[in-house]
Structures are given as C-alpha cells and as structure tokens.
Amino acid sequence: MPELPEVETVRRELEERVSGRKIEKIIVNASRLLRGISEKSFISQVTGTSITGVQRAGKLLIIELSCGKAITVHLKMTGQLVYPGDGKASRVRFLLSGGGYLDFNDRRLFAEIGLTDDWRRIDFVESLGPEPFDVSPAVFHAMLAGRKTKIKPLLLDQTFMAGIGNLYAAESLFRAGIHPAREARSLSAQESGLLLAAISKTLKEAIRHNGSSLDQYVRPSGEKGDFVRFHKVYAKEGRICGRCGGTIKRISLGGRGTYFCPGCQK
DNA sequence: AATGGGACCTGCGCGC
DNA sequence: TGCGCGCAGGTCCCAT
Structure with a gap:
C-alpha cells in the first residue's frame, strides 16, 4: 500500500536502479495523470534530462532531474513504479539510457504526476506535518492537546x-x-508515548520488510512487500486476536474502514 | 474545529 | 452464469 513504508521502499529501490540514467524518451498513455502541465510541455521539458536522485516527502515521491526540475509522483491507491517494466498496463513510460523502461502503472487513474521547479515549495509539501521519526514524545503529546477529534482519523x-x-x-x-475512536486529547503522556513509539517501530519494521503488498502495491523490482505477514488487525475482521483471543472488529471512522481488537485496545 | 458526504476511477468478491 | 452492491490503500472539496 502506498503509505510511508511503501513509498520509502520505492524511493530506495528507484535510487539504486535508475539514478544517473538519462530519460531518452517518454510515452504518455494516460495524460489525465499529468497535473498542472500539458503532455507536450512535460515531454519537452523532461526528455533528455538525467535522474540525479529520488526523494520522499510523506507519501510523495520526488524524482530529481539534472535540469534542476523534479518530477513529483503521488501513487495514491494503486500507482506503481516498475523498472524494468513490461509496458502491459503502463500509463506513462520513461525509456532510460542503458536500456529498459521505467513504467508508471495505475489501475484506478487516481495518481498524480507533476513537474516542479522547487518541490520543497509546492503546496502539498508545505502543508505536510512532520515525519513521525522527527517528533519527540513531548512534542507529540503537545500536538494532541486540545484536539477533540478521534485519534485514528487524526493520524490519517x-x-x-x-x-x-x-x-x-x-x-x-x-x-x-489504544482504541481508534479515542478523543486525541484524552491520551495521557504515557499513552501518547506508547503510540508514537508504536508508529515509529511499525513503520520501520514495514520498511525493513519492503512494505505491505495486499493488492496492487509492488516494489520497483516487481517483487511484493513482505510486511503483511506481521499485520495484526488490518483487514482481519472476524479473525481471532493473537494477543487476547478476542475477535477483531471493523467499524467505520471518518468514512474509512477501521480494524481493531476491542479486548486489547482501550 | 470537527464531521459527514461525495468525487475522482477500476475491479474484485459477495449474495441472490 | 449474471447482476447489483459494497468495498478498496489517498486526497480534495463542499456543506453543516
């Protein structure tokens, strides 16, 4: 799933696989994915430049180019970046020097591809909150103070x-x-500390296992992420909780399916 | 500030 | 087998 661990996995693997390559040709099969730029302009500005590095900001991927600009890619729900790709389901293809296409696939056409002069200054990046790894327990507790909203929608x-x-x-x-419907401000300092540690640990372990492949997500190599083996509640409604023996429940919070164990999460 | 709804799309699994 | 329905990881926008 393209959340932080999946996007970070894609970033790392792309950096290994395509850094230094020149983009020799671009084939756009679905121009609607290009946002804020015409197909013609995108192709003319990007063709002939080289990939100098790959960055990540939240769930946004940034492919930095030798011309000083950067391609931004948000995978949304079903986006994939694959190298080398076979072109079978590609929405956009980048032919790279040395051979092989970097394929962008997206079954649902939700993803967004842009081109920017300064990716750190685009609205999406400027509005992002801190990365979980950069927040101290004290700061996290302060971030929750006064927030009446439920903790799980707030984390999203x-x-x-x-x-x-x-x-x-x-x-x-x-x-x-912690119960997903708890008011954010009701978490004690100890609870918020536990939550921050759990977030950090879970994301890092997921990165170590190259993310979670439930449906569409794959690594650039085409391989699946392995973290699904360690899921405890997600998409497990009706299954037995491995910790307390209770039954995993699904509720709807903020319009999103929310899985939790009523026995373990208070 | 918070919550709820719908929108963007395609495709899968389910019940009938 | 066929059909309609609900659901899916993300984000934005509107209304209350």
Missing part, C-alpha cells in the same frame, strides 16, 4: 503528521493498545 491527516495511512494507523494503534 497528512497536515498533522506525514506518511501514515489507513493500514499503518490501524496497526500502530493496535500495537499501542
């Missing part, structure tokens, strides 16, 4: 904290023993 708010999505919100709350 990218302006609150960057990178957490529906899956890792559920898994982190389970690991911290």
Whole structure:
C-alpha cells in the first residue's frame, strides 16, 4: 500500500536502479495523470534530462532531474513504479539510457504526476506535518492537546503528521493498545508515548520488510512487500486476536474502514 | 474545529 | 452464469 513504508521502499529501490540514467524518451498513455502541465510541455521539458536522485516527502515521491526540475509522483491507491517494466498496463513510460523502461502503472487513474521547479515549495509539501521519526514524545503529546477529534482519523491527516495511512494507523494503534475512536486529547503522556513509539517501530519494521503488498502495491523490482505477514488487525475482521483471543472488529471512522481488537485496545 | 458526504476511477468478491 | 452492491490503500472539496 502506498503509505510511508511503501513509498520509502520505492524511493530506495528507484535510487539504486535508475539514478544517473538519462530519460531518452517518454510515452504518455494516460495524460489525465499529468497535473498542472500539458503532455507536450512535460515531454519537452523532461526528455533528455538525467535522474540525479529520488526523494520522499510523506507519501510523495520526488524524482530529481539534472535540469534542476523534479518530477513529483503521488501513487495514491494503486500507482506503481516498475523498472524494468513490461509496458502491459503502463500509463506513462520513461525509456532510460542503458536500456529498459521505467513504467508508471495505475489501475484506478487516481495518481498524480507533476513537474516542479522547487518541490520543497509546492503546496502539498508545505502543508505536510512532520515525519513521525522527527517528533519527540513531548512534542507529540503537545500536538494532541486540545484536539477533540478521534485519534485514528487524526493520524490519517497528512497536515498533522506525514506518511501514515489507513493500514499503518490501524496497526500502530493496535500495537499501542489504544482504541481508534479515542478523543486525541484524552491520551495521557504515557499513552501518547506508547503510540508514537508504536508508529515509529511499525513503520520501520514495514520498511525493513519492503512494505505491505495486499493488492496492487509492488516494489520497483516487481517483487511484493513482505510486511503483511506481521499485520495484526488490518483487514482481519472476524479473525481471532493473537494477543487476547478476542475477535477483531471493523467499524467505520471518518468514512474509512477501521480494524481493531476491542479486548486489547482501550 | 470537527464531521459527514461525495468525487475522482477500476475491479474484485459477495449474495441472490 | 449474471447482476447489483459494497468495498478498496489517498486526497480534495463542499456543506453543516
């Protein structure tokens, strides 16, 4: 799933695989994915430049180019970047020097590709909250103070904290023993500390296992991410909780499916 | 500030 | 087998 661990996995693997390569040709099969720029302009500005590095901001991927600009890619729900790709389901293809296409696939056409002069200054990046790894327990507790909203929808708010999505919100709350519908401001300093530690640990372990491949997500190599083996609650409604023997429940919070164990999460 | 709804799309699994 | 429905990881926008 393209949340922080998946996007970070894609970033690392792309950096290994395509850094230094020149983009020799671009084939656009779905121009609607290009946002704020015409197909013609995108192709003319990007063709002939080289990939100098790959960055990540929250769930946004940034492909830096030798011309000083950067391609931004948000995978949304079903986006994939694959190298080398076979072109079978590609929406956009980049032919690289040395051979092989970097393929951008996206079954649902939700993803967004842009071109920017200064990626750190685009609205999406400027509005992002801090990365979970950069927040101290004291700061995190202060961030929750006064917030009446439920903790799980708050974790999904990218302006609150960057990178957490529906899956890792559920898994982190389970690991911290906190009910997803708790008012954010009701968490004690100890509870918020447990939650921050659970978020950090869960995301890092997921990165170590190259992310979670439930449906569409794959690594640039085409391989699946392995972290699904360690999921405790996500998409496990009706299953037995491995910790207390209770039954995993699914509720709807903020319009999103929310999985948790009523026995373990208070 | 918070919550709820719908929108963007395609495709899967389910019940009938 | 066919059909309609609900659901899916993200984000934005509107209304209350």
